[in-house]
Amino acid sequence: MTAYIDRSNIAATIAHHSNWALGDLLKETLDWHETTRQAHYPDQAKTYLSHLPMTERIVPVTSSLPLETVDGIVRPVWMRRLDAEHLNLRQATRQHVDVTDYGAVGDGLTDCTLAFRLALRSNRHVHVPAGVYVVRGIRIPSNCVLEGASQQETIIKLSDRAPKHRRLLRNATPFAGNHHIEVAHLTLDWNVERLGDVDRTSSGDTASSALTFAHVKFGWIHHVTAKNAGLHAFDITSPHYHYLGDGLRAKKGSRYVWLDHCEATNYGDDGITTHHSDALYITNCYCHHPHGRTHAHGFSNSNGIEIDDGSRHVTLVNNMSEGCFGGVEVKAHGTSSAAHDVHIFGHFSYHDNRSFNFRHISHHLADDPQSKTARFLSGTNLVSMEPVRSKLYTKSSARSLVVSAYQDVLIHGFTAIGNPDYDYRANPALAVQYKSRNVRLKRIATSGFASGRADIELFGGDNRTDHVTIEDVICRNSAPVALKIGGQLTNITLQRIEGEQKSGDVLISTSSPIAAHDLFAYGFSDRVRNEV
Numbered sequence: 001m002t003a004y005i006d007r008s009n010i011a012a013t014i015a016h017h018s019n020w021a022l023g024d025l026l027k028e029t030l031d032w033h034e035t036t037r038q039a040h041y042p043d044q045a046k047t048y049l050s051h052l053p054m055t056e057r058i059v060p061v062t063s064s065l066p067l068e069t070v071d072g073i074v075r076p077v078w079m080r081r082l083d084a085e086h087l088n089l090r091q092a093t094r095q096h097v098d099v100t101d102y103g104a105v106g107d108g109l110t111d112c113t114l115a116f117r118l119a120l121r122s123n124r125h126v127h128v129p130a131g132v133y134v135v136r137g138i139r140i141p142s143n144c145v146l147e148g149a150s151q152q153e154t155i156i157k158l159s160d161r162a163p164k165h166r167r168l169l170r171n172a173t174p175f176a177g178n179h180h181i182e183v184a185h186l187t188l189d190w191n192v193e194r195l196g197d198v199d200r201t202s203s204g205d206t207a208s209s210a211l212t213f214a215h216v217k218f219g220w221i222h223h224v225t226a227k228n229a230g231l232h233a234f235d236i237t238s239p240h241y242h243y244l245g246d247g248l249r250a251k252k253g254s255r256y257v258w259l260d261h262c263e264a265t266n267y268g269d270d271g272i273t274t275h276h277s278d279a280l281y282i283t284n285c286y287c288h289h290p291h292g293r294t295h296a297h298g299f300s301n302s303n304g305i306e307i308d309d310g311s312r313h314v315t316l317v318n319n320m321s322e323g324c325f326g327g328v329e330v331k332a333h334g335t336s337s338a339a340h341d342v343h344i345f346g347h348f349s350y351h352d353n354r355s356f357n358f359r360h361i362s363h364h365l366a367d368d369p370q371s372k373t374a375r376f377l378s379g380t381n382l383v384s385m386e387p388v389r390s391k392l393y394t395k396s397s398a399r400s401l402v403v404s405a406y407q408d409v410l411i412h413g414f415t416a417i418g419n420p421d422y423d424y425r426a427n428p429a430l431a432v433q434y435k436s437r438n439v440r441l442k443r444i445a446t447s448g449f450a451s452g453r454a455d456i457e458l459f460g461g462d463n464r465t466d467h468v469t470i471e472d473v474i475c476r477n478s479a480p481v482a483l484k485i486g487g488q489l490t491n492i493t494l495q496r497i498e499g500e501q502k503s504g505d506v507l508i509s510t511s512s513p514i515a516a517h518d519l520f521a522y523g524f525s526d527r528v529r530n531e532v
Contacts, residue, residue, distance in 0.1 A: 003385070005350060007286055010320045014348045017383045019445035019474070020413040022346070026074065029380045029412050030067060032440075033343065036408055037064045041341065041376055045278060045313070050248060054240065058310070059247035061375045064341040065279065065313040074345045076315050078279050082256050085218045089180045092143045093125040099133070106131015111159060113138065120144060128154045128186060136162045139172040142179045148186030151225045151263070157189040164195060164230060165203035167212045174214035174239035177252065181216055187225040192266070192291070201230035201268045201293040206237055206275075208268070208294075214239045219257040226264050226271075231294055233264030233287070238276040241309065243335035246363070247372045249310030253277035260284055268294035270303045271324070274339070276310035281317075288322035292392045300392040303329040304352065309336035318346040325392045327352040327384070330377060330406075334362025338374035338405070346381045353396050355384035355416075360405040364434035366462035371405045371435070378410040385417045386448075387429075397427040400446075403465075404434035411441045416455070418448030418478065426453040428484065432468060433459035442471045452479040460486020460511060467491045474498050480505035482524075487511035487532070499524055 004016045015022065041064035048057040066077045097119055100106075104115035106129060116138040119126045125145040130153035137158065140146055146169075148154025158168045168190050171178040188210040192201050202208035208230035213219050214237050226233035236257050238250040253276040264271030264287040271287025274280055282305065292300030304321025307314050307330045321327035327349030332338035338360040349355035356379060363371040384400035400416035403409055416429050429449045432439050446455040455475045458465050466489050473496070475482040482499040485492060489512035496518045499507045504524035508516065511531045521527040 007320060010284060010286065010348060011318045011346060013320065014318065014346050014381060014383055017348070017385060017415060017417065018381055018413065019415045020381060020443050022381050025380050025413040025443070026069060029378060029410065030069070032410050033067055033378065036376065037066065040408060052244060052248070054251050055242065055244060055248050056251050057248055058337055059372045061340055061373055063312065064376060067315065067343065074315065074317055076279065076281060076313070078256065079258070079281060082218065082258060085180065085256070086220065089143065089145065089182060089218070092123050092180065093145050095123060096125045096127060098127045098129065100129060104133055106133050108132035108134060108157070110134060111136065120146065128156070130154055132157055134159050137166045138169055140169065140181055140183070141172040142181065145182040147184045150185050151187050151223055154186040155189055156186060158191040160191065160194040162194070164201070165207040167207060168210045170212040171214060171216050175252065177215040177217065179217040181213070182220040183211065183224055184220070185223045187227065189227055190229040192228040192230055192268070195230070199293070205241060206235055207231065209233070209235045211235070212237065213254050213257060215252040216254045217256055219254065221258070221262060222260040224262050226262070227266050229267040231268050232270050232273045233267040234259060234262060234272045236274045236277050236280055241275055243333055245335055246337055246369070249337045250276040253310070255279050265289055266291050267302070268292065270306040273306045273308055274311040274314060275308050278312045280311070280314045282314070282319060283317045285319045287324065290324060290392065298391070298394040301325055302392050303327070306331065307339040307342050309333060309339070311339040312341050314339065314342045316344045316347065320348045320350070321352055322350045324352045325354065325390060325396065326357040327355040329357040331357070331359050331361065332373070338371055340373055340375040340377070342377050344379040344382065348383045348385070350385045351388050353387060353390040353393060354399050354402055355387050356382060356401045358403050358406050358409070363405045364463060374406040376408045377406050378412065379414065381413040382411070383415045383417070386419045386422070388422065398424060399427060399429060399431060401430040403432045403436045403439055405436060407437040409436065409439040411444070413443045414441070414445070416446045416449070418452070420448045420450045420477070422451065424449055424452040426451065428452060428454045428457035429479065430456045431459065432465045434463055434465070436465045438467045439465065440469045444470070444473045446475045446478045449478045454481040454484035455479045456482070457484040458486060458489060458492065460488045462488070464488050469493045470497070471495045476500045477502070481509050483508045485510040485512050485514060
């Protein structure tokens with residue numbers, strides 16, 4: 001297959017490489033979503049009282065939000081409200097001003113901080129003409145629009161004099177909260193080069209990011225490039241992260257925020273990241289080539305898009321990642337609540353280390369506790385192209401998909417394209433493992449993982465996955481084993497598994513009992529081999 005990659009038309013790139021037609025996938029995924037939502041997560045947005053300050057409890061996990069399709073694009077139903085609120089914002093910001101009227105000069109030299117502070121007021125639509133505007137950090141209030149001439153023409157750059165902890169652009173009052181903020185058609189340059197050759201480019205918490213929305217209700221970020229960040233390019237979050245345990249999360253998260261046609265590059269941790277926030281929509285974004293210097297050298301968990309601690313009700317549509325540790329990572333740290341009710345529709349991952357990585361850290365091993373919050377996750381029409389090892393995280397193996405700890409998972413329409421000349425060091429392309437439960441893989445196509453151990457592996461043992469259904473798999477000219485199943489698994493159902501391989505070993509190698517129907521093996525020594 002020709003490596004057609006159009007970064008300006010991500011949907012076309014996905015369609016070119018996917019083995020599956022989008023129209024055949026959407027209805028079934030949305031039916032699964034609605035059935036699972038009604039059966040297990042019927043509440044719209046439920047939290048419970050906590051006696052800890054700035055903290056809310058979210059277990060048991062019972063909440064989710066509905067999805068719909070509009071003109072063939074999946075949208076959360078709450079977007080209807082956000083559209084109405086955008087009309088309210090336009091009504092409130094009828095006063096149009098220009099930052100140059102307040103003394104800003106886009107020469108790349110003049111400090112324009114005061115001009116932006118004077119221009120950025122509530123009920124204003126603030127225009128920034130073409131040019132490079134140097135600032136020491138700016139804050140945007142409620143009911144305000146900040147708009148440049150274009151991503152290529154308008155650049156707001158952090159001053160060489162700004163300290164490491166400075167955020168380039170953030171909302172004005174994070175703890176009190178802000179609402180109705182729009183940022184569009186410009187580039188935000190955090191200017192990491194000003195720090196020189198330092199080991200770490202961030203100062204902790206939510207600081208050192210290019211754009212931060214903390215405790216923002218009703219936000220729009222579109223046609224914005226964020227680059228050279230010390231920490232995150234885009235951070236949608238609560239004012240303060242905390243790590244008080246699985247089942248707890250920070251209060252005052254952001255809500256109803258849409259990121260569209262954004263680009264993130266050369267950042268220290270993640271391109272787009274979310275923490276302790278609800279109702280987020282991320283579409284048509286391109287996140288690529290982090291520098292990873294937030295972390296120790298060789299241990300950089302720098303992802304394209306990371307849906308992190310305490311995030312809920314997040315929908316991603318037609319995004320792309322390149323040269324990252326994880327293309328999309330949905331996760332939590334061990335001392336926080338996992339992101340849940342997260343659904344991905346269309347993503348193209350190119351040369352990421354782990355294209356799609358779903359996990360709850362410290363809830364994987366046999367003696368680890370079961371995650372209370374890693375629930376309700378789906379990925380539809382996903383493409384992983386040539387995952388590779390990375391200097392960002394030197395000990396991490398290259399994989400297309402990893403599912404760990406999560407329950408109620410649907411992966412529907414997944415295309416994994418390996419490089420047949422690359423050394424995958426006998427690792428599987430797709431791994432379902434580490435206490436994951438109720439996982440369904442349907443319409444999976446793999447090719448090119450000739451040096452891998454297996455195309456798909458279900459890991460066994462005391463921390464095994466279980467209750468896994470795999471349907472409609474096509475493995476062509478790929479690993480010597482199409483599907484490898486570990487020991488101690490008790491509920492594995494396989495249907496319509498097809499493999500075609502020159503001198504293949506075995507279509508299915510299993511150390512557990514399986515219920516299998518319609519198996520087609522071409523060029524393999526065996527169709528099913530019991531390894532017990």
